[in-house]
Structure formats: C-alpha cells, structure tokens
Amino acid sequence: MRPGFVLCRFCYVSASMHEFGLAFVTAFHLIADLDPGLVGIVGLSLRVSLTAVLLSALIGLPLGAAVAAFRFPGRRAVTLFLNTAMGLPPVVVGLIVYLILSRSGPLGVLGLLFTPTAMIVAQTVLIVPIVAALTRQIVEDLLEEYADLLRVMGAGPLTTLVTLLSEARWSLLTIVLAGFGRASAEVGAVMIVGGNIDRVTRVMTTSIALETSKGDLPLALGLGVILMALSLSVNLAAAMVRETRRA
Amino acid sequence: MLRRSFVLGCAAAAALLLGSVQPSTAADRFITVASTTSTEDSGLFKSILPKFTEKTGIEVRVVAKGTGQAIDIAKRGDADVLFVHHKPSEDKFVAEGFSTERKPVMYNDFVIVGPKADPAKVGGSKDVSAALKAIAATKAPFVSRGDDSGTHKSEQALWKTAGVDPTTGDGWYRAIGQGMGATLNTAAAVNGYAMTDRATWLSFKNRGDLDVLVEGDKRLFNQYGVMLVNPAKFAHVKAADGQAFVDWLVSGEGQKAIADYTINGNSLFFPNASEPGA
Numbered sequence: 147m148r149p150g151f152v153l154c155r156f157c158y159v160s161a162s163m164h165e166f167g168l169a170f171v172t173a174f175h176l177i178a179d180l181d182p183g184l185v186g187i188v189g190l191s192l193r194v195s196l197t198a199v200l201l202s203a204l205i206g207l208p209l210g211a212a213v214a215a216f217r218f219p220g221r222r223a224v225t226l227f228l229n230t231a232m233g234l235p236p237v238v239v240g241l242i243v244y245l246i247l248s249r250s251g252p253l254g255v256l257g258l259l260f261t262p263t264a265m266i267v268a269q270t271v272l273i274v275p276i277v278a279a280l281t282r283q284i285v286e287d288l289l290e291e292y293a294d295l296l297r298v299m300g301a302g303p304l305t306t307l308v309t310l311l312s313e314a315r316w317s318l319l320t321i322v323l324a325g326f327g328r329a330s331a332e333v334g335a336v337m338i339v340g341g342n343i344d345r346v347t348r349v350m351t352t353s354i355a356l357e358t359s360k361g362d363l364p365l366a367l368g369l370g371v372i373l374m375a376l377s378l379s380v381n382l383a384a385a386m387v388r389e390t391r392r393a
Numbered sequence: 394m395l396r397r398s399f400v401l402g403c404a405a406a407a408a409l410l411l412g413s414v415q416p417s418t419a420a421d422r423f424i425t426v427a428s429t430t431s432t433e434d435s436g437l438f439k440s441i442l443p444k445f446t447e448k449t450g451i452e453v454r455v456v457a458k459g460t461g462q463a464i465d466i467a468k469r470g471d472a473d474v475l476f477v478h479h480k481p482s483e484d485k486f487v488a489e490g491f492s493t494e495r496k497p498v499m500y501n502d503f504v505i506v507g508p509k510a511d512p513a514k515v516g517g518s519k520d521v522s523a524a525l526k527a528i529a530a531t532k533a534p535f536v537s538r539g540d541d542s543g544t545h546k547s548e549q550a551l552w553k554t555a556g557v558d559p560t561t562g563d564g565w566y567r568a569i570g571q572g573m574g575a576t577l578n579t580a581a582a583v584n585g586y587a588m589t590d591r592a593t594w595l596s597f598k599n600r601g602d603l604d605v606l607v608e609g610d611k612r613l614f615n616q617y618g619v620m621l622v623n624p625a626k627f628a629h630v631k632a633a634d635g636q637a638f639v640d641w642l643v644s645g646e647g648q649k650a651i652a653d654y655t656i657n658g659n660s661l662f663f664p665n666a667s668e669p670g671a
Contacts, residue, residue, distance in 0.1 A: 248469045248470070248471050249469055249470030249471050249627060249629065250469040250470055250471075251469075254470070257629065259471050260425060260454065260456060260471070341454075341456035342456070342457070343425075343454045343455060343456060344439075344454075344455065346454055356434075358574065358575075358578070359430070359434065359572050359573070359574025359575055359578075360434050360574050360596065360597065360598065361574055361577060361578060361581075361597040361598040361599030361600070362598045362599070363598075363599055
C-alpha cells in the first residue's frame with residue numbers, strides 16, 4: 147500500500163466499523179489529498195477508455211448505420227454476428243489481443259504488449275460491436291420513418307448515412323455512453339494486455355483487483371466508489387450537452 | 394449535422410487533451426521484468442527498484458503473475474528478465490535455451506496459516522508433513538492456490554512428502570485457481586487452512602481469524618532465481634540493461650537492498666546469491 151493511501155490520524159476508524167463506511171472515508175481521503183498515485187491512475191483510465199470509445203464511435207456508428215440502411219448479401223449474418231459480439235467476454239478479447247500483440251504473435255514486432263495502446267485496442271474490440279449493434283437497431287427503426295423522404299430527396303448512400311445518424315444523434319449519444327460504461331468498468335482485458343504495471347498500465351479496475359488481492363478491502367471499495375463517481379460525471383456532462391443543445 | 398460534428402469534435406478534443414496532459418512517465422530506457430505476485434504485493438519491488446533506477450537510469454516495469462504464467466510470458470519473448478521462485482521450472486527454462494544462466498537471489502519461507510481455534514491441532518508445529526496429515530485427517534477446510542504458481546507447486550510437493558493426496562478428499566480441499574491474496578481472502582472467509590509465503594502474509598490486511606500456525610520447517614524455504622531472457626532467442630531483448638539488473642540483484646548493493654526491506658521489523662526476504670547450489 148503506497149503511503150499516500152494511509153488514512154489521516156484524525157480519521158482513525160476502528161476495524162469493527164462496517165467496511166462500506168470505511169470505503170467512503172477512504173475514497174474521500176484519496177480525493178481530498180489528491181493522491182498523486184490516484185491522479186495518475188484516474189488519468190490513465192480516462193485516457194484509455196475515452197480513446198477506445200472515440201475510436202469505437204468512429205467505426206461503430208457508420209458501420210451500424212450502413213448495416214441498417216443498405217441491402218447486401220450476408221446482411222443478416224452480420225447483424226447476428228454484431229448482436230452476439232455485444233456479449234464478448236472481456237477476458238477472451240484480452241487473451242486474443244494478447245496472443246496477437248505478443249512478441250511471438252503476428253504483430254509482435256510492434257512491441258505493443260503491456261502498453262496503454264494495447265489496452266485501447268482491446269477495449270475498442272470490446273465496444274465496437276456494442277456501438278454498431280445498437281446503432282443498427284436504432285437506425286433501422288428510424289429508417290421506416292425516413293425511407294420515403296430519402297427516396298424523394300434522391301439521397302445517395304453517404305447522404306443517407308449522414309442524415310440518419312444526424313437524426314438519431316441523441317439516442318446514439320446514449321449508446322456511446324453505454325460503450326464508455328463497458329470500457330471503464332471492465333478488468334479482464336486490460337489486466338491481460340496491460341499487465342497492471344505500476345505507473346504504466348495500472349488503471350482503476352486493475353488497481354481494485356490488486357488491492358482486493360492484498361486484502362485491503364476498504365481501499366479496493368474506496369477506489370470503486372471513485373470509479374463510479376467518475377462514470378457519474380461523464381454521464382452528467384453528456385446530459386448537460388444534450389440539454390443545452392436541445393434548448 | 395453541425396451539432397453532431399460539434400459533439401464529436403468536443404469528444405475528440407477532450408480525448409486528445411487527456412492524452413497530452415498525461416504525465417509522461419514512460420522513460421526512454423526501461424526493461425520489462427516478468428515476476429511473481431509475492432515480490433510485487435509484499436512491497437519488495439517498491440522498496441528496491443528505485444535504488445536500481447537511481448543508479449543506472451533504467452526504469453523497471455514489473456508484470457506480476459504466478460510463476461507459471463510469468464515463465465510463459467518470458468518464453469513468448471514478452472519480458473527481458475524473469476524473476477521467479479520454482480527452481481525445477483527455472484532449470485527447465487535454462488535447459489530449453491530460453492536463458493543462458495540462472496542466478497540465485499534470495500529466499501523467503503512459506504507458512505501454514507489457519508483458524509485460531511485450530512481444529513487439526515497443528516499450532517506451534519515445526520513438522521509440515523505431520524501438520525498436513527493432521528489437517529487431512531480432521532478434514533478441516535484447506536484452501537489451495539490451484540493455479541500452477543510456484544507456491545502451488547511447492548504445496549503439491551509437500552502433500553506428496555506427507556503421503557496424502559488431498560484431491561481425493563470429499564470437499565475439504567478447495568483449489569480455487571487464483572492468486573495468493575484471493576486464496577487468503579477465501580481462507581479467511583471459510584476459516585480454513587492455507588499455505589502462503591510469509592511476505593504476502595505480513596502485508597496482507599484481511600486476516601479475519603487466521604494466524605500463523607506452522608513455520609520454521611526447512612522444507613518450507615522458498616528460493617528465488619533470476620534470469621536474463623536469451624537474446625539469441627529473441628533479438629529485441631534488452632540484453633545490456635537486463636543483464637545490468639540481474640547483476641545488480643546479486644551484487645552486494647542489491648543484496649543489501651533486499652535485506653533492508655522489512656515490515657514492522659520483520660525481514661521478508663533473505664539474500665543468498667553467494668550460497669552454492671541455492
């Protein structure tokens with residue numbers, strides 16, 4: 147346990163006190179003291195998960211809309227695949243990315259294993275299907291409304307995609323937030339491809355797993371409280387954007 | 394359309410911003426060490442690595458797993474140095490050409506922890522074989538790593554010495570397939586026995602009603618060895634910097650740093666690089 151995580155002497159709490167109370171006290175002190183270790187870990191968590199979400203939106207939104215709007219052979223198979231891939235177990239994605247990025251794997255020369263980049267790749271693989279599958283569903287429903295209009299406009303494929311995505315933007319924001327929730331909460335994939343290296347690839351979820359294994363349950367739960375607070379702030383920010391844009 | 398670009402743009406800007414303000418901790422010069430949870434979780438690395446980095450300017454990145462997994466990482470060429478504790482596996486690693494030389498570094502010891510009520514009456518014993526037999530006879534819960542780690546392999550060897558096959562028991566022997574900490578958490582929850590390295594135990598916080606019951610048997614000693622991954626096998630291995638770390642660990646300075654690390658006055662690891670055959 148790093149020294150910065152020690153509770154201050156004014157807040158001594160007896161061991162018999164309920165662990166949940168202790169977790170909140172721990173969380174409060176970590177934030178109030180602006181623990182440098184914690185700041186680094188939170189920063190890396192946000193950097194990895196937000197980058198993965200951004201990449202997934204860039205890939206998943208057009209992909210999902212295209213599957214919804216266009217007729218092509220194998221379309222139902224693609225839909226089925228995307229829906230199934232929404233439930234990809236993080237630990238399996240982690241293992242596959244690990245084997246590909248390992249020095250003995252096909253992309254080993256890049257030397258990306260045990261770096262934040264590897265973690266971004268794994269989380270992107272994990273959430274692209276979520277963004278794409280949900281986007282497909284929403285755009286498909288929307289298409290029933292807009293099909294005639296688009297035909298009258300004589301819209302080409304690109305205009306069709308852009309129009310549909312633009313009209314569905316607020317629902318899509320919720321999808322992207324769901325993707326962020328999945329990315330920031332998962333531990334299986336980043337643990338395997340990142341290696342949980344102190345100050346290099348250690349993020350919130352892997353820290354929680356580590357502190358649990360060290361038997362420091364209040365600290366682990368305290369970190370969990372902070373992680374949930376982070377998720378809350380991201381969602382609040384999104385809700386505010388939505389409100390101000392709508393008004 | 395404009396609005397969407399705006400939102401996306403904001404997200405992109407935020408992501409880029411976060412990327413740039415991230416403190417750049419990645420030194421140009423670093424080595425990756427595959428090691429075990431006991432060395433990391435006990436706080437040993439936090440204590441000794443800064444001394445090495447200060448002297449040489451080489452940052453050490455530790456991936457801490459069970460011994461079995463750490464060896465696998467090194468065999469795939471994903472680490473420069475392997476630092477683990479299971480001599481037969483280490484000798485095999487060298488014999489297969491993944492390293493040219495193994496050097497002994499230090500030892501710590503295993504202890505058997507269990508409930509203070511001690512249904513098997515093994516408390517204070519120095520004979521680990523007799524203790525294991527007694528635990529098996531009373532069918533008191535025993536939680537095992539079951540994860541092919543160095544500790545798990547040592548535990549299996551001790552059962553064999555005791556002449557007991559615990560896996561044929563009716564549910565009192567629980568192999569959970571997880572790390573040392575998770576094993577101790579489980580043992581505390583079911584109030585059962587477990588074998589742990591002393592270092593992890595001393596730094597472990599969620600002890601519940603558990604206490605150290607069996608210790609001091611020579612068979613419970615646990616030797617650590619260090620190896621540079623063979624650069625002839627993997628061209629990208631940072632041979633010079635990795636070798637510098639190996640040499641430092643077994644040098645007088647490194648050995649002293651290991652001996653100096655204590656928790657509440659208890660030494661956790663005992664340097665023995667100069668002991669023949671260790």
